[in-house]
Amino acid sequence: MNPKTKSCAGCLKRITNGNHLSCYLCSDTYDLDCANINFQLFTTMSKDRKDKWTCPKCHNKKKKSDNTNTPIIPKLGQKRNRRDFSSSPDETESNTVDQVTQRKKLQTSVSTDSSPSHIDESLLSTIRLEIQSSIDRSLKTVIESALKKEFEAIKIELNTLKDLKTGIEFLSDEYDRMKTELKTSEEKVKLLTNSNNSLLIKVGELSQRLNLIEQHARETNIEINGIPEGKTENLNNIAKQLCSVISIPSQVVEAASCTRVRKMNDTTSRPRAIIVKLLSVSKFNKKNPNEKLNTTHLGFTGTKTPVYVSEHLSPHYKALHARTRQVAREKSYEFVWIRSGRIFVRKNEHSPAKQIKSYETLDKL
Incomplete structure (x- = not known):
């Protein structure tokens, strides 16, 4: 037998577990059955009480x-x-x-459970267990209720987050769609811009060609400004008289081509210009710098006014010529002239001539 193994002093059986009590008077060891103590009471006993426990034998020997x-x-x-x-x-x-x-007579065997202290301890232990059980149940109910409320709140929040997630996904899809459409629109705008630029270049080229064609159609025309208007005037006679004055044979005048044209500025008091289609243009003013062509040369009496003979320009080149004369005065250019429908300027006698093809060329002067 293992020397450390203890035997019960009551039933003499070996005690294999730690559930036993030792008498502090006789030091005998008893299991719980022989000590007449249930396991529940044993577990609630304090260490001090276990150390002061007396066996039934020693308890009966106490003096009355x-x-x-x-x-x-x-x-x-x-x-x-x-x-x-x-x-x-x-x-x-x-x-x-x-x-x-x-x-x-005292009973031969006195149970430790019959003592008032043991009964009080057992009752207190039972009460403690009942109170603990009631507290546990109450706490469990309170905790379950609180957790249920919290879970309900969390569930509501999760549903809200789910709806929010759906809304965010919808907005994200819409953003992606709009982004794709915007990118497509930007590409279309870019293509349209390039196409528009190409068309503008072509329109400019066509406009320039049209202006040249219009100007070429007027190469044999002259424009006479400053001739007074009259109801009974004969433009053919005026043209023939002009040709005789500037030493041009009168047969070069084409009668069907003598006509007045509308003024570009209706508010001016100057008479409308006369367009005469000639085969050549004279240089009368260069030969007579002191007596340039005027109304007296053509047989008009009264105030002597200058008469200007120039090439018949298209509306585009006529406006460009007017703008060129204005810019030339502002920038001190001395010479502005037209030759074969082309506009030229020169700063002075020693500077080279520059052709004015468009308003952009004029801005670079």
Whole structure:
């Protein structure tokens, strides 16, 4: 047998577990059955109580309480009366018998559970267990209720987040769609811009060609400005007289081509220009710088006004020529002239001539 293994002093069985008590008087060891203690009470016993535990054998050996206060024995310090001894022996015997307190015999085996302390401990343990169980149930109910409320709130929040997620996904899809459409639109705008630029270049080229064609159609025309208008005027006679003055044979004048044209500025008081289609243009003013062509040369009386003979320009080149004369005055250019429908400028006699093809060329002067 293992020397460390203990045996119960009551049933002499070996104790294989730690559920036992040792008497602090006789040091005998008892299992819980022989100690008459249930396991629940054993687990609630404090260490101090276990150390002061007494076995049933030692508990029965304890001295009984003092019985000096019984009726047959006088109290301490009280004298007996002599008349107590004067009674007859029979009376004395009967009185003695009547006054003797009869005690019940003690049971041979006294259970530790029957003691008031053990009963109180068992009751307190049961009460503690009931209270603990009630508290546990209450706490469980409260916790479950609180958790249920929290879970409901979390569930609502999750549903809200789900709806929010759906909304965000929808907005994201719409953003991607709009981004794709914007990219497509940007590409279309870029293509249209390139196409528009190409068309503008072509339109500019066509406009320039049209202006050249219009100007070429006017190469044999001259424009006469400054001739007074009259209701009975004869433009052919005026053209023939002009040709005779500037030494051009009158047969070069084409009668069908003599006509007045509308003024570019209707508010001016100057007379409308006369267009005459000639085969050649004279240089009368260069030969007569002191007496340039004027109305007296053509037989008009009254105030002498200059007469200007120039090539018949298209509306585009006529406006460009007017703008060129204005810019030339602003930038101190001395010479502006037209030759074969082309506009030229020169800063002075020593500078080279520059052709004005468009307004952009004019801006670079």
